[in-house]
Amino acid sequence: MTAIPHSHGRKSRLDGIFLGTLLSLLVVGSLAVLSAARPLPYYHQALERHFLAMLFGLFIFALAANFAYEAYEDQFWVVYGTVIFCLVAVLIFGTVHKGHRSWIQLGFFAFQPSEFARVGMVLILASILDKRALKMEDISTVFMSLAAILPIVALIVKQPDFSMTLTLFPIFLSMLFCAGVGWEHLAGFMVVSIAAAAMPFLYLFLSVYHPYPVSGSFLYFFMEVFRSKGAEFALLLILAAVFGVAYYVNFLMRWRLRPSLFVVFWFLLASGIVGGVAVSRKLKGYQKSRFTAYINPHSDIHGAAYHVHQSQIAIGSGGIVGKGLFSGTQSQLGFLPERHTDFIYSVIGEETGFLGAVLVIFLYAAMIWRIAGIGFNARDRYGYLVCCGVGAMFAFDFILNVGMCLGLFPVAGIPLPLISYGGSSLMASLWSLGIVANVGRRKYALL
Amino acid sequence: MKRNFSPERLQLLLMGFFILSGGMVLRLFQMQILEKDSYELAAERNRTEMVYQTAPRGIIYDRNDIPLATNEPVFSLIYLPSRLTTQTELNRLAGELSRTLRQNPEGVLAKLEQAKKERTALRIAENLPVPVMFRLSELKPFYPGIDLVLEARRYYPFGSFASHLMGYMGKITPAQWERLKNRNYRMDSRIGRLGVESIFERQLRGRDGAVKIEVDAHGRIQKILKRLSWKDGQNVHLTLDSFAQRAADEALRRTASRRGAVVALDPSNGDILAFASSPDFDPNEFLGADPFSLDYSTFVPSSVPEFDRAISGLYAPGSTFKTIVSVAGINEGKLDVSKIIFCPGYFKFGRRTFKCWNHRGHGNVDFLTGFAQSCDVYFYKMGLAIGPDLIEKYEKIFHLGQKTGIALKGEEAGNLFGPETSMKDGKPWVGGDTLNLAIGQGRLLVTPLQMAVVAAALANHGTLWRPQYLNSIDSENGGEILRQNPQQIGFVRASKKTWSLLDQAMALVVASGTARGAYVKGVQVWGKTGTAQNSSGKDHAWFIGFAAKPGQAPSIAISVLVENGGHGTWTAVPIAHQVIAAVFHVGKKSQYQWPQFSPKKIGPSARKGVAL
Structure with a gap:
């Protein structure tokens, strides 16, 4: 496919565009943090931490860029064991902040293992999918990878950090997809996920628009499914009856569809529904109100919808060139909440306007394009899969975060990697990019 | 090395990502370029807050330019509300403020919550004493959102002084606010109630100042963006004579019943010199520290003695009505002033006996003695001679039963009494009614103001002036914009002889009759007392009269009423004496040295030391 190049050096040079976009994003991020964190009482301390973490992160990047990435595949169990160990350790020794036990206090630095675990998960999945390269069409591959990440997911849910968990599934799906898993398996997995994800949405939608349905009506029955334990099985029975009738129609009409299709489809839907209902029951008040705010933005202008509302005002009022760095009224006067972390993109939109906001999108798109490019040219399948995972990680974080700031998606506490304030996120991101850089540098290497 | 993977699927994902990113760019275009204006407005509304400063109202002066x-x-x-303030913080703030302000914490909390709900700056307390002000400025850093503003507040230097004419400042009611909010009234505005404060609200009010400030999300003031200075209200000059007014107010307060009214007019043009109604109130009391204290939910309106006896109180005129009966009789030639009538102390009419107030009888009386002694028997007989129709005609000529048209709310017209009126009301006119009418009893009802107009007409020989209290209003740039001209509401066409006899008779009342107490040294006083019987308790005491410097035209006409005061001689006459003495500056000179008082100018110089 590709001709062996004339240069026989062991390593190629670093991808210039990749490094350039990465460094540009760090510069943009630093400026945004400098401006957004200014109203904070601990401004100087925050800046100290940010730049220290960036220095440390660049060191990790350099280290990872020179560290043969195949080692992660060879030492699969070490990686896996370390990830599990860290996640267990945080549940035991971790400190609680904003309701999550997600941090381990190391001296003056709070370390968030789940950020690193996410990168670890990409490495683990890449190993498994690489090893099963010849059995990609087999359903067992899906189950095996699912089994591998389930402990990681479970431990992160335990913290509980739902936002982080939410970002794990797109990464997982993208990696399966890129690895070449059969379409029907992916479709089946999608059915389960969509059924499971639809349930909490449906429940919250109904509680907003039909909170008190007439007793005995279909809606009432539906609400009961969520409210009383065990009622979801009645729904499954009804669903089974519907599938039975469908099979009978199929038989009468001589469509000749396989009977197993109906059983499998029912089973997929059923597991999705049971999982979704279980999640709905476990939702916390603030999570419910975030959904509610998304469904009906005018419902509660002072509560959950306040964040999105203020973010939209900040971005919209920025105009074409913005209000100038350090002069955004929404951010500097404190109307925009979480401005140096989750809503930092709104600060960029307000202070640098359309030009700055589009520049960030452009830089991100360019960086992800280069990650994919490195993936295309990787010397082996493992490197390709690592690039897919890291690319998906950045792409989904970016889309979800910017979409939230623009009011397109519900509020989820996902930071914008490389830009938001947060040492662990920054270092983990730089580590993952270092690995990608190494994949790029070693594309022709024989060893 | 053959690669064992195909990157087509990654390319597909990358495409998807680019499409989503493009969607983000389009959304940014929509928000930042197409809908920029509405978001900009919202951001501006977030960060700016208007704080209003009540402008100084126009000063109200009396006729001698004494500020009232x-x-x-x-x-x-x-309190500048912030959306980030939680309920617990509000509760804490309410607790702290209520302790400093000595107000009840629930009330303070309700105001804070209202401010938060309405998203506007709201006054929590006004008129703070200096120590409280300093204490609050110390609290300011700990409780973002509270701030102090300097503004002007109404002050009545003489307290209870012509209260019903001056009026008072009250909190705007929600209904009024709905109606007036387009005219720059705010929910915590004050508005003139009653009297001059209410009638000339538009002129007195001025334009409130405003400070546009930038606040942060916690309601802390960042900087002042714009300052609109206030404009003082227009000054109003009244016709009141402060000395006469003070005498009237104080004299009424000294009466036993403490209920009554005094109206003094200038007979040459109807200008009101004194206008007192008791019980009165101190309008300063409604300007306490709590701007919501006059909120009608917590304040019972009836506890403000708003009832103005001078224009709304209806009383039988009693013997003061004999002046009108005399004018009618003499002018129409039905009353022979030289005819002598014997008064045994009673008068038998049919089967009924009508008594004279003096049960021992006055003996032989002619017109002058009968008038001076207010002999009822004389007037019973004269009333029969004149006839009730003529008396009723003169009631109307003297403008009784009609409003005088004074520019005050709540004036009563009173009640005529005579054969024609009775017929209209469907009541038969009997002979006894004529006797009652002749001495001003029966269903005849008048207000003290109407009797003052009558007194003025007696003084100037016939002209009925509309009583008015407004002298002039200053225009916005200093000059006068309005000068009130006298308005005539009627004229009593009577012969010279009638007036000279009336003058003689009324002078005799003061010289040797029932109103000897009205005599003032160096002043010629005319008058007539009255004692109005009423169904509830003691008689009401009346006096009407006028006074002049010797050789000059009368310069004051007065009407005094004391509810349940008994005989006019003992309660109403001394009040008239004091008011007349005050008008002519009779007595100790120091009494007429008004304390030197010049209204403070509240301007930028007074703003020093306060943030806003």
Whole structure:
């Protein structure tokens, strides 16, 4: 496919565009943090931490860029064991902040293992999918990878950090997809996920628009499914009856569809529904109100919808060139909440306007394009899969975060990697990019 | 090395990502370029807050330019609401403020919550004493959102002084606010109630100042963006004579019943010199520290003695009505002034016996003695001679039963009494009614103001002036814009002889009759007392009269009423004496040295030291 190049050096040079976009994003991020964190009482301390973490992160990047990435595949169990160990350790020794036990206090630095675990998960999945390269069409591959990440997911849910968990599934799906898993398996997995994800949405939608349905009506029955334990099985029975009738129609009409299709489809839907209902029951008040705010933005202008509302005002009022760095009224006067972390993109939109906001999108798109490019040219399948995972990680974080700031998606506490304030996120991101850089540098290497 | 993977699927994902990113760019284009204006407005509304400063109201002066209502600089506590403030923080703030302000914490909390709900700055307390002001300025850093503003507050230097004419300042009611909010009234505005404060609200009010400030999300003031200075209200000059007014107010307060009214007019043009109604009130009391204290939910309106006896109180005129009966009789030639009538102390009419107030009888009386002694028997007989129709005609000529048209709310027209009126009301006119009418009893009802107009007409020989209290209003740039001209509401066409006899008779009342107490040294006084019987309790005491410097035209006409005061001689006459003495500056000179008082100018110089 590709001709062996004339240069026989062991390593190629670093991808210039990749490094350039990465460094540009760090510069943009630093400026945004400098401006957004200014109203904070601990401004100087925050800046100290940010730049220290960036220095440390660049060191990790350099280290990872020179560290043969195949080692992660060879030492699969070490990686896996370390990830599990860290996640267990945080549940035991971790400190609680904003309701999550997600941090381990190391001296003056709070370390968030789940950020690193996410990168670890990409490495683990890449190993498994690489090893099963010849059995990609087999359903067992899906189950095996699912089994591998389930402990990681479970431990992160335990913290509980739902936002982080939410970002794990797109990464997982993208990696399966890129690895070449059969379409029907992916479709089946999608059915389960969509059924499971639809349930909490449906429940919250109904509680907003039909909170008190007439007793005995279909809606009432539906609400009961969520409210009383065990009622979801009645729904499954009804669903089974519907599938039975469908099979009978199929038989009468001589469509000749396989009977197993109906059983499998029912089973997929059923597991999705049971999982979704279980999640709905476990939702916390603030999570419910975030959904509610998304469904009906005018419902509660002072509560959950306040964040999105203020973010939209900040971005919209920025105009074409913005209000100038350090002069955004929404951010500097404190109307925009979480401005140096989750809503930092709104600060960029307000202070640098359309030009700055589009520049960030452009830089991100360019960086992800280069990650994919490195993936295309990787010397082996493992490197390709690592690039897919890291690319998906950045792409989904970016889309979800910017979409939230623009009011397109519900509020989820996902930071914008490389830009938001947060040492662990920054270092983990730089580590993952270092690995990608190494994949790029070693594309022709024989060893 | 053959690669064992195909990157087509990654390319597909990358495409998807680019499409989503493009979607983000389009959304940014929509928000930042197409819908920029509405978001900009929202951001501007977030960060700016208007704080209003009540402008000084126009000063109300009396005829000698003595200020009756002025302004003083006060500090008000305002609360700038913030959406980030939680309920627990509000509760804490309410607790702390209520302790400092000595107000009840629930009330303070309700105001804070209202400010938060309405998203506007609201006054929590006004007119703060200096120690409280300093204490609050210390609290300011700990409780973002509270701030102090300097503004002008109404001040009445003489307290209870012509209260019903001056009026008072009250909190705007929600219904009024709905109606007036387009005219720059705010929910915590004050508005003139009653009297001059209410009638000339538009002129007196001025334009409030405003400070546009930038606040942060916690309601802390960042900087002042714009300052609109206030404009003082227009000054109003009244015709009141402060000395006469003070005498009237104080004299009424000294009466046993403490209920009554005094109206003094200038007979040459109807200008009101004194206008007192008791019980009165101190309008300063409604300007306490709590701007919501006059909120009608917590304040019973009836506890403000708003009832103005001078224009709304209806009383039988009693013997003061004999002046009108005399004018009618003499002018129409039905009353022979030289005819002598014997008064045994009673008068038998049919089967009924009508008594004279003096049960021992006055003996032989002619017109002058009968009038001076207010002999009822004389007037019973004269009333029969004149006839009730003529008396009723003169009631109308003297403008009784009609409003005088004074520019005040709540004036009563009173009640005529005579054969024609009775017929209209469907009541038969019997002979006894004529006797009652002749001495001013029966269903005849008048207000003290109407009797003052009558007294003025007796003084100037016939002209009925509309009573008015407004002299002039200053225009916005200093000159006068309005000068009130006298308005005539009627004229009593009577012969010279009639007036000279009336003058003689009324002078005799003061010289040797029932109103000897009205005599003032160096002043010629005319008058007539009255004692109006009423179904509830003691008689009401009346006096009407007028006075002049010897050789000059009368310069004051007065009407005094004391509810349940008994005989006019003992309660109403001394009040008239004091008011007349005050008008002519009779007595100790120091009494007429008004304390030197110049209204404070509240301007930028007074703003020093306060943030806003």
